[in-house]
Amino acid sequence: MKRRSVTSHEVARLAGVSQSAVSRCFSPHASISAETREKVLAAARQLGYRPNTIARSLITRSSRTVAVVVSQLDNPFYALTLARASRAFQSEGYHLLLFLVSDDGDTTGVMSEILQSQAEGILMLAASLTTPFAQECVARSIPVVMINRTVDFTGVSQVSSDNYHGGYWAGSYLAGQGHRRMAFLNGLASSSTGAHRRQGFLDALAAQGLECWAEENGEYRFDKAREATRRLFVQPPYPDAVFAANDHMAVAVIETLRAELGLRVPEDVSVIGFDDTPIAAWPSYRLTTIRQPLEDMVAAAAELLLEQMREERLSPVQRILPVVPILRGSVQQRY
Amino acid sequence: MKRRSVTSHEVARLAGVSQSAVSRCFSPHASISAETREKVLAAARQLGYRPNTIARSLITRSSRTVAVVVSQLDNPFYALTLARASRAFQSEGYHLLLFLVSDDGDTTGVMSEILQSQAEGILMLAASLTTPFAQECVARSIPVVMINRTVDFTGVSQVSSDNYHGGYWAGSYLAGQGHRRMAFLNGLASSSTGAHRRQGFLDALAAQGLECWAEENGEYRFDKAREATRRLFVQPPYPDAVFAANDHMAVAVIETLRAELGLRVPEDVSVIGFDDTPIAAWPSYRLTTIRQPLEDMVAAAAELLLEQMREERLSPVQRILPVVPILRGSVQQRY
DNA sequence: ACTGGGATTGCATTCGTATGCAATCGATAC
DNA sequence: GTATCGATTGCATACGAATGCAATCCCAGT
Numbered sequence: 001m002k003r004r005s006v007t008s009h010e011v012a013r014l015a016g017v018s019q020s021a022v023s024r025c026f027s028p029h030a031s032i033s034a035e036t037r038e039k040v041l042a043a044a045r046q047l048g049y050r051p052n053t054i055a056r057s058l059i060t061r062s063s064r065t066v067a068v069v070v071s072q073l074d075n076p077f078y079a080l081t082l083a084r085a086s087r088a089f090q091s092e093g094y095h096l097l098l099f100l101v102s103d104d105g106d107t108t109g110v111m112s113e114i115l116q117s118q119a120e121g122i123l124m125l126a127a128s129l130t131t132p133f134a135q136e137c138v139a140r141s142i143p144v145v146m147i148n149r150t151v152d153f154t155g156v157s158q159v160s161s162d163n164y165h166g167g168y169w170a171g172s173y174l175a176g177q178g179h180r181r182m183a184f185l186n187g188l189a190s191s192s193t194g195a196h197r198r199q200g201f202l203d204a205l206a207a208q209g210l211e212c213w214a215e216e217n218g219e220y221r222f223d224k225a226r227e228a229t230r231r232l233f234v235q236p237p238y239p240d241a242v243f244a245a246n247d248h249m250a251v252a253v254i255e256t257l258r259a260e261l262g263l264r265v266p267e268d269v270s271v272i273g274f275d276d277t278p279i280a281a282w283p284s285y286r287l288t289t290i291r292q293p294l295e296d297m298v299a300a301a302a303e304l305l306l307e308q309m310r311e312e313r314l315s316p317v318q319r320i321l322p323v324v325p326i327l328r329g330s331v332q333q334r335y
Numbered sequence: 336m337k338r339r340s341v342t343s344h345e346v347a348r349l350a351g352v353s354q355s356a357v358s359r360c361f362s363p364h365a366s367i368s369a370e371t372r373e374k375v376l377a378a379a380r381q382l383g384y385r386p387n388t389i390a391r392s393l394i395t396r397s398s399r400t401v402a403v404v405v406s407q408l409d410n411p412f413y414a415l416t417l418a419r420a421s422r423a424f425q426s427e428g429y430h431l432l433l434f435l436v437s438d439d440g441d442t443t444g445v446m447s448e449i450l451q452s453q454a455e456g457i458l459m460l461a462a463s464l465t466t467p468f469a470q471e472c473v474a475r476s477i478p479v480v481m482i483n484r485t486v487d488f489t490g491v492s493q494v495s496s497d498n499y500h501g502g503y504w505a506g507s508y509l510a511g512q513g514h515r516r517m518a519f520l521n522g523l524a525s526s527s528t529g530a531h532r533r534q535g536f537l538d539a540l541a542a543q544g545l546e547c548w549a550e551e552n553g554e555y556r557f558d559k560a561r562e563a564t565r566r567l568f569v570q571p572p573y574p575d576a577v578f579a580a581n582d583h584m585a586v587a588v589i590e591t592l593r594a595e596l597g598l599r600v601p602e603d604v605s606v607i608g609f610d611d612t613p614i615a616a617w618p619s620y621r622l623t624t625i626r627q628p629l630e631d632m633v634a635a636a637a638e639l640l641l642e643q644m645r646e647e648r649l650s651p652v653q654r655i656l657p658v659v660p661i662l663r664g665s666v667q668q669r670y
Numbered sequence: 671a672c673t674g675g676g677a678t679t680g681c682a683t684t685c686g687t688a689t690g691c692a693a694t695c696g697a698t699a700c
Numbered sequence: 701g702t703a704t705c706g707a708t709t710g711c712a713t714a715c716g717a718a719t720g721c722a723a724t725c726c727c728a729g730t
Contacts, residue, residue: 005716008716019716019717020680024679027718052451052716055393055715055716057717058716060719074411080409086433098431110425222613278409278557283594284619340686356709358688359708361687366707371709387686389686394689
């Protein structure tokens with residue numbers, strides 16, 4: 001027996017005023033006398049009335065909702081990002097519609113749902129957007145901000161850290177520390193993030209006259225990264241350093257080297273990660289990594305999206321935030 | 336320049352049919368001829384029409400939305416739970432409205448927003464509900480399912496694992512392995528989960544004529560757990576075992592013991608966790624823990640909520656799923 | 671007492687879609 | 701050719717709240 005919810009009409013009748021008066025009581029800037037407000041609020045309390053957001057959205061044509069698309073929630077970096085984003089939008093009075101997608105693809109169904117849902121903005125975390133959908137968003141003037149993923153289309157805003165220079169730093173640092181057999185453990189082939197980190201890394205090595213010793217793909221997943229590590233270390237000569245495209249995989253590398261290969265980090269193999277997740281700081285790993293300015297990225301993305309939703313900013317922007325290397329103990333100099 | 340979205344009227348005009356016909360094209364069981372459908376779909380495609388979910392919700396009085404309230408997204412267990420839950424509801428055509436709350440409280444504002452949002456169901460992950468709100472949900476017949484948290488009110492459904500027996504197992508196991516100075520590291524004081532684990536643990540010890548050697552609180556947070564560990568180990572005689580209320584804290588204990596106290600796990604101190612998060616299986620920890628049947632819990636919660644939303648089930652239920660001890664290497668027998 | 675003007679208030683309409691009902695269409699059966 | 705029945709279709713209305721506009725109220729100023 002679904003009971004009909006209390007409507008403003010019922011409150012109005014009980015309070016002896018018009019429905020408009022009730023509505024005005026719940027709008028911030030409406031003109032209403034203290035006396036009427038009292039009566040209405042009393043009636044509302046008595047009936048347990050709450051304005052119906054859906055009806056309100058329909059008439060005001062604003063849902064005050066943003067859709068968040070995220071993959072890889074098992075990666076602590078994105079779990080944290082989501083948490084931050086949630087706070088940012090909640091505090092601005094927006095609701096978050098959450099959509100999880102699998103790493104690789106088929107965002108079609110999801111994007112279609114988002115478009116129907118009347119979300120006013122879309123935040124993409126580590127998830128890509130197909131060009132047709134990006135175009136459709138632009139056509140409907142629904143702002144989109146992508147964090148840490150790129151789309152080959154200029155219509156959407158993008159916030160990311162400086163993946164290229166992060167990778168470059170990793171390459172020059174390892175080279176400078178005397179490593180000669182550096183391996184790269186990439187994430188998804190489809191991720192622009194990984195591609196940029198890789199390119200920076202390779203360029204840095206090339207600048208030193210070095211080449212990448214080996215490359216594998218761990219799909220940003222722990223278990224895949226472990227498998228990839230085994231492939232990287234099938235037979236000597238082993239790599240003397242591994243640069244993993246994120247911390248999650250870097251930790252997998254360390255665990256695998258220690259437990260299965262009997263190799264020490266950093267004595268036998270140096271490891272560098274990317275992200276600076278909380279785990280990187282744990283004493284067991286002391287992972288040297290490249291910090292993405294999580295707070296700033298989320299703040300920038302939220303701010304951008306809010307601006308665009310408020311139509312203060314019309315043109316999409318691409319913001320690349322600087323990355324900072326965090327030197328801990330997972331790299332050791334070679335002689 | 337927010338452009339008005341395409342409406343069913345416009346599609347109707349272009350297709351030369353009535354608005355009703357358009358509507359019927361997008362409703363599954365409506366009666367519509369193939370010919371008309373063709374025309375309408377063509378027009379819709381041409382205009383980029385998508386039914387407006389908000390208007391649809393208003394008229395059908397069903398939002399097909401469930402609100403998920405979660406705290407502790409930084410705990411991988413809950414990140415995973417959220418991911419699973421998302422899949423479960425997405426596949427049933429429901430949208431998820433995400434609300435993050437801080438561990439301790441002030442769910443008031445959030446609950447109030449949920450009630451206004453016309454969500455058809457509420458899923459609470461590791462977050463508590465105040466009794467007045469529980470009552471209000473019941474009064475509005477909005478089903479609520481709580482995972483891993485309890486409210487002192489019979490109106491809402493609850494799914495949890497058998498925390499008491501999990502704790503009991505930890506107690507008897509440690510006692511049986513010859514430990515004599517067991518410490519308990521609790522989570523939030525306000526969490527029923529922790530309370531049950533604690534009670535089971537204490538009862539098991541009591542059954543062996545033992546008492547808990549020391550107790551601390553780590554609020555389910557990594558850094559708090561580290562601090563708590565230091566307090567637990569200020570001076571000898573040290574505890575010879577620690578039972579932590581979840582894996583997240585158990586790992587913090589291990590890290591702290593190894594890095595700061597120079598103690599080995601399990602040789603000097605045994606550690607037991609709770610949850611069986613992926614990290615527990617990492618070679619560095621090999622954490623003996625108590626597995627919560629994550630999949631089953633989410634499945635049960637989703638199923639329960641769906642049943643109640645479909646009004647197939649009216650009375651709330653309380654479901655306690657069995658827990659299974661996972662023996663790894665973080666406990667060693669004492670003599 | 672009367673007027674002016676600002677503050678409230680109510681009326682009526684609007685948002686975009688679903689749906690009961692009646693009208694219409696088409697085809698089959700006689 | 702006509703009656704009949706089922707399948708389509710359009711009309712009109714409803715969902716619940718916000719808001720432009722006009723009506724009303726109240727009080728101050730003269």
